[in-house]
Structures are given as structure tokens and as C-alpha cells.
Amino acid sequence: xxxxxxxxxxxxxxxxxxxxxxxxxxxxxxxxxxxxxxxxxxxxxxxxxxxxxxxxxxxxxxxxxxxxxxxxxxxxxxxxxxxxxxxxxxxxxxxxxxxxxxxxxxxxxxxxxxxxxxxxxxxxxxxxxxxxxxxxxxxxxxxxxxxxxxxxxxxxxxxxxxxxxxxxxxxxxxxxxxxxxxxxxxxxxxxxxxxxxxxxxxxxxxxxxxxxxxxxxxxxxxxxxxxxxxxxxxxxxxxxxxxxxxxxxxxxxxxxxxxxxxxxxxxxxxxxxxxxxxxxxxxx
Amino acid sequence: xxxxxxxxxxxxxxxxxxxxxxxxxxxxxxxxxxxxxxxxxxxxxxxxxxxxxxxxxxxxxxxxxxxxxxxxxxxxxxxxxxxxxxxxxxxxxxxxxxxxxxxxxxxxxxxxxxxxxxxxxxxxxxxxxxxxxxxxxxxxxxxxxxxxxxxxxxxxxxxxxxxxxxxxxxxxxxxxxxxxxxxxxxxxxxxxxxxxxxxxxxxxxxxxxxxxxxxxxxxxxxxxxxxxxxxxxxxxxxxxxxxxxxxxxxxxxxxxxxxxxxxxxxxxxxxxxxxxx
Numbered sequence: 001x002x003x004x005x006x007x008x009x010x011x012x013x014x015x016x017x018x019x020x021x022x023x024x025x026x027x028x029x030x031x032x033x034x035x036x037x038x039x040x041x042x043x044x045x046x047x048x049x050x051x052x053x054x055x056x057x058x059x060x061x062x063x064x065x066x067x068x069x070x071x072x073x074x075x076x077x078x079x080x081x082x083x084x085x086x087x088x089x090x091x092x093x094x095x096x097x098x099x100x101x102x103x104x105x106x107x108x109x110x111x112x113x114x115x116x117x118x119x120x121x122x123x124x125x126x127x128x129x130x131x132x133x134x135x136x137x138x139x140x141x142x143x144x145x146x147x148x149x150x151x152x153x154x155x156x157x158x159x160x161x162x163x164x165x166x167x168x169x170x171x172x173x174x175x176x177x178x179x180x181x182x183x184x185x186x187x188x189x190x191x192x193x194x195x196x197x198x199x200x201x202x203x204x205x206x207x208x209x210x211x212x213x214x215x216x217x218x219x220x221x222x223x224x225x226x227x228x229x230x231x232x233x234x235x236x237x238x239x240x241x242x243x244x245x246x247x248x249x250x251x252x253x254x255x256x257x258x259x260x261x262x263x264x265x266x267x268x269x270x271x272x273x274x275x276x277x278x279x280x281x282x283x284x
Numbered sequence: 285x286x287x288x289x290x291x292x293x294x295x296x297x298x299x300x301x302x303x304x305x306x307x308x309x310x311x312x313x314x315x316x317x318x319x320x321x322x323x324x325x326x327x328x329x330x331x332x333x334x335x336x337x338x339x340x341x342x343x344x345x346x347x348x349x350x351x352x353x354x355x356x357x358x359x360x361x362x363x364x365x366x367x368x369x370x371x372x373x374x375x376x377x378x379x380x381x382x383x384x385x386x387x388x389x390x391x392x393x394x395x396x397x398x399x400x401x402x403x404x405x406x407x408x409x410x411x412x413x414x415x416x417x418x419x420x421x422x423x424x425x426x427x428x429x430x431x432x433x434x435x436x437x438x439x440x441x442x443x444x445x446x447x448x449x450x451x452x453x454x455x456x457x458x459x460x461x462x463x464x465x466x467x468x469x470x471x472x473x474x475x476x477x478x479x480x481x482x483x484x485x486x487x488x489x490x491x492x493x494x495x496x497x498x499x500x501x502x503x504x505x506x507x508x509x510x511x512x513x514x515x516x517x518x519x520x521x522x523x524x525x526x527x528x529x530x531x532x533x534x535x536x537x538x539x540x541x542x543x544x545x546x547x548x549x550x551x552x553x554x555x556x557x558x559x560x561x
Contacts, residue, residue: 076456096458108449112471112548124467125457153548173457 022090023051024099024176024209025075029084032070043234044070045082050228050237052177052211057203059212059220060228060237061266063274067235068213072181075211076102089176098126101170101208103180107162109154115141115165116150122172133172140168143202160184160191164198171206178208182215193251196222200249217266221259222249229266231273239269336518345522353507354526361492361503362530364420368427369488373481376432380439385465390440397436405430405491409498418499427491431484438480442473475549478542485534493527 030048033041044067052058062068073079074086077096085092089099101122109118116137123133141147144164154162163183170178183199184192200223203210214220220227221243229239243262245253253259318338324330325337332340348354383390409426416422446469454464496505504523511519 076452077458078452078455096456098458100456102453102456104449104452106449108447108453110450110468110471112474112546121453121467122457125454125459125463155548169453 022054023087024054024056024089025050025052025211026087027051027071027075027084028087030071030074030082030086031084032067032074032079032082046234046236048084048230048235048237050240052209054176055207055209057200057210057212057223057225058228059214059224059226060230061214061217061220061270062230062235063232063270064215066230066232068215068230069181070235071230072102072179072211072213075179076100098173099175100177100179101173101175103163103166103170103178103183105182105185107154107159107166109162109165109169111154113154114150115146115152115154115157118154118165119168119172121169126173128173136174137168137172140171141165143171143205144168145198158191159187160195163187163195167199167202171202171208176209178203178206178210180210180212182213184219185215192219197251199223200247204248217263217270218254221245221262221266222251222253227262227266229269229273231270238273239266241266333515333517336521340518341521341525344518345525348519348522348526354504354523357502357504357507358526358530360420361489361496361505364423364495364503365427365489365492365534367420367424368491369431369485371424371428372431372484372488373435375428376435376480376484377439377477380436381443381465381470384440384443385461401433405433406494409494412495413498418501422498423492423495423500423503426495427488430491431488434480434483434487435477436480438476438478439473442476443469445476446472474546478538478546482535482538482542485538486531489527489531489534 028049030045031043032045033043035041048067048071050058050060060068060071070079074082075088077093077100080094087093088097109115110121113121116134119137119140120130120133122128123130123137138147138150141150144167146161146164146168149157149161149165154165157165167178167183180199184195187195196219199210210223212220212223224243227241227243228237229241230236231238241262245256245259321335322338325332325335325340379393383393405426408429412422412426412429416425450468450472451464454468459467492503493505493508496503497509500506504527508520508523511517511523
């Protein structure tokens with residue numbers, strides 16, 4: 001069994017740079033402020049720095065409202081008006097990039113399209129070859145376990161199946177990175193566990209770099225190579241934790257003492273950050 | 285335990301009676317009403333000039349169709365109403381789309397649209413007759429003017445209600461505004477647009493009849509005016525029957541098209557079913 005490395009912020013950058021695989025995602029000094037309707041400015045993110053290496057599975061955990069989704073929306077190119085830089089595949093990007101496939105909290109399938117037509121949608125947007133997309137969509141549907149459901153409408157599928165279709169859709173244009181924002185948050189606990197096992201398998205088989213945003217500590221430890229722990233307002237990465245549990249992991253890994261120890265450690269970190277928050281608010 | 289069994293028993297006893305009532309009650313009421321009406325007319329309790337007997341109306345109805353006069357005028361009215369309806373749909377969806385596509389265009393148009401919307405369009409009828417004459421044109425224009433707004437408002441409301449999550453899926457792929465519109469916003473707006481279209485189809489018929497009342501040589505509206513002038517109330521009633529059937533047929537056709545296009549909608553609201561029982 002490996003040990004859990006405790007890394008400070010600076011070290012984490014140093015370590016990931018020492019990884020022979022070049023970072024596929026690199027953020028430097030990401031800051032984002034929002035103006036509220038009352039005219040106040042809220043710091044959503046403050047100096048967010050992290051790297052994700054090629055083929056790595058990295059999770060970002062943090063309490064609700066800590067700015068996780070802001071990070072995801074910046075990476076996906078869905079919001080602007082931030083400072084700092086986002087580097088994807090060695091290039092500074094502003095706005096959407098085809099290197100990323102996004103899976104949102106809701107499946108967001110078009111209810112008027114069949115499952116197959118939903119999965120080929122990115123091909124239509126990016127004007128890719130129709131035949132190739134069709135063939136790839138069939139492969140991906142088989143990969144996510146939806147073989148035989150091509151002709152169904154989203155309304156005929158369960159929540160878990162819809163999210164599987166959304167994953168297939170995100171992979172259609174063969175992006176280097178799969179970006180997932182609480183993809184199984186709306187599912188019941190049992191389905192969620194199964195979907196996590198499936199996600200680990202899909203990510204490994206597709207050979208993608210995965211960046212997962214979640215508020216479930218157990219989920220992040222179960223799936224990731226590294227977990228980035230984020231504090232609440234202003235959101236910043238307070239700790240990077242390497243998960244050395246062997247792969248492939250089954251749900252039994254929960255019984256591993258190291259799994260429990262890691263989950264506990266992340267929980268403590270999050271508790272400290274929120275209680276520190278409380279002290280700040282009390283002091284004001 | 286006992287309580288639930290009691291409830292189940294009561295539900296069982298109630299349901300067949302309910303089914304009978306639900307199926308037969310409307311028919312029973314209809315038959316009783318027509319019977320009362322017929323006997324009142326036969327016993328000369330009502331003036332046949334005011335309220336002709338249902339049997340007279342039926343005879344007139346059959347006569348109107350066997351001589352071919354109703355079909356001839358129905359064709360004119362239907363052509364005018366459908367032309368106005370088609371124009372209203374095209375213009376309503378186009379202007380609705382453009383005004384939600386370009387915010388500036390929408391804002392520029394808003395005061396005019398609000399002013400025209402607030403005006404009862406039927407009051408425009410005399411003016412439209414002056415502008416477009418006594419022929420088909422004025423009827424089509426009036427039908428279009430009246431049927432335009434429900435389609436326009438349905439389109440704007442539907443396009444505004446575009447699902448932000450679905451838009452994000454396409455935006456993350458770098459989709460153009462045209463692609464967002466074609467692939468997400470417009471298909472998602474169809475339920476709202478159809479709600480407007482369903483109202484518009486009857487409005488177009490209304491506009492046509494009012495146009496014919498204002499001055500025309502042909503059409504069912506003209507026929508009603510003519511029969512009324514001759515104090516032929518039975519004929520007026522039988523033409524009203526034709527118009528009611530036409531309106532229902534139009535609703536039904538729109539419902540069919542709607543089900544074809546919106547096959548994906550879980551439960552399309554059916555206005556006729558809720559009021560028809």
C-alpha cells in the first residue's frame with residue numbers, strides 16, 4: 001500500500017512538473033469576482049493554481065458554493081471576466097475548446113433527439129464526418145453500456161442511463177480531456193456507486209485525462225489519482241492529496257484503512273477551512 | 285387496515301358508476317336539451333324567428349349541403365382563413381425569432397407591437413376593406429392581423445424559455461449562434477409556438493368571418509348576413525353549425541400535426557379534451 005503524500009501548494013506544482021507527462025491542464029493565478037445585485041463584489045476564486053497530467057484522474061472537492069463550478073465553467077470556456085491563465089494542451093485558451101468534453105450535473109439531452117442523435121450532436125456542431133460520427137457513437141454507446149438503446153428517446157431512459165448517454169456524447173469528438181461537474185449528483189446512492197465504477201472503467205478504456213468536480217469526498221478518493229481540496233469563499237486550493245490505492249479499484253476499496261484515512265483527512269481539511277471562515281465572519 | 289379496505293371498496297363501488305356517468309352524462313344532457321328545445325318550438329313556446337326547431341335547422345343543414353351552396357362558400361371561407369393562418373404563422377415565427385435573436389431589433393419593435401396588440405384588431409376591419417377591397421385580399425389580411433399575435437407571443441415566450449443547460453452543452457463545443465438557435469432553442473420552443481398556433485387557427489377563421497361581414501360577395505359570413513336579412517334564422521343556425529364543425533376540424537388537424545412534431549413531449553396539454561370531458 002502506498003502512503004498518502006501531503007503536499008503544500010508550491011510543492012504540488014513542483015511535483016506535477018516533475019511528472020514526466022506534460023500537464024494537459026494548467027491554471028495559474030485564476031481569480032474571479034462577481035458583483036452582487038446589492039453592488040458588493042464577491043471573491044469566488046482566489047489564486048487557483050493546479051496542473052493535471054496526461055491520462056491523470058484528478059478531482060476537485062470542496063463545500064457547496066466554494067467556486068468549484070466556477071472553475072469548471074472557466075475550463076469549459078463558458079464564462080469570461082476572470083484573471084489568470086488557463087492552459088490546455090500547452091496553449092493558453094480563452095473560451096471553448098474542442099480538447100474538452102463536458103459532462104454536466106444534468107444530462108441535458110435534447111428530448112426530441114434519439115439517444116444516438118444526441119450522442120452525434122457534437123459532430124454536427126463541429127461539422128465532423130457524419131458516417132464516422134455514427135460509427136463512433138455506436139462504439140461509445142456500447143462502451144457506456146447503452147448498446148441497444150440507440151433508438152430510444154431520453155424521456156424513456158432512467159437518470160443513470162441519461163448520464164451514461166451524456167458521457168458518450170462528451171467523448172464523441174475524441175477530446176483529450178473529460179470534464180465532469182457533479183455528474184452523478186442527481187442520482188440515488190446505489191446508482192451513483194455503480195456509475196462511479198463505470199466512470200473509472202470508461203476513463204481507463206478511453207484513455208482520457210479526467211477532471212472531476214464533486215462535493216463527495218468518498219467519490220473523489222475512490223476515483224482519483226490526485227484530489228485537490230478547495231476551501232470556500234474565496235475558493236482556493238488548500239491541499240493536494242495523492243491517492244495511491246491500486247487500480248482497478250472495486251467498491252470494496254471502501255474497506256481499505258487507507259481509503260478511510262484519506263477520506264477522514266480531507267474531511268478534516270474541509271472542516272478546518274469552513275471553521276476558519278466562521279472565525280473570519282465572527283471577527284468582522 | 286380496515287380503513288384502507290373500506291376506501292378500496294368505496295372506490296370500487298364508485299368507479300363503474302363514475303364511468304357510466306362520465307360517458308353518458310354529456311350525451312344525456314345534450315339529448316334532454318335538444319328535446320326540450322324541439323318541444324318548445326313545436327308547442328310554439330318560442331318564436332321560430334328567434335329560435336327555430338332543431339329539426340328545421342337539421343333540414344336546412346342537409347339542404348345547404350345537398351344543393352352544394354355550403355361547400356362552395358365554405359371553400360372560399362376556408363381558403364381565406366387558411367391563407368391568413370399560414371401567413372400569420374410565417375410572419376409570427378419569423379418576427380418572433382428575429383426579435384429574440386437580435387435584442388436591438390426586439391427593443392426597437394416593442395412599442396409598436398404593444399400598441400398594435402392593445403388595439404382590438406376587429407376595429408381595423410373597415411380600414412382594411414378600404415385598403416384591400418371587397419375581394420379575398422382584405423379577408424386574408426384581417427385573418428393574418430388577428431392570428432399573428434398568438435403565434436408571435438408563443439414564439440417569443442418559447443425562445444426565451446430555452447433550457448440554459450442544453451445551451452451550455454453546445455456552447456462548450458463552441459457552437460455558433462445559428463447552431464444554438466437551430467439545434468436547441470427553436471426545437472425547444474415548439475411546444476410554446478404550438479400553443480400560439482392552436483389559438484391562431486380559430487382566430488384566423490374569426491378574422492375571415494368579420495371581414496366577410498364588412499363586405500364580400502362570397503363566403504359563409506356573407507351567407508349568414510344574407511340569411512339574416514331574409515329572416516331565415518334556421519339557415520343562420522345551420523351555417524353556425526358548419527362554422528363550429530370547421531373550427532373543430534381545424535383544431536383537430538393542428539393537434540395531429542402537433543403530435544407528429546412533438547412526439548417527444550411527455551403529455552401535450554389538450555384544450556379540447558379538458559373542456560370536452
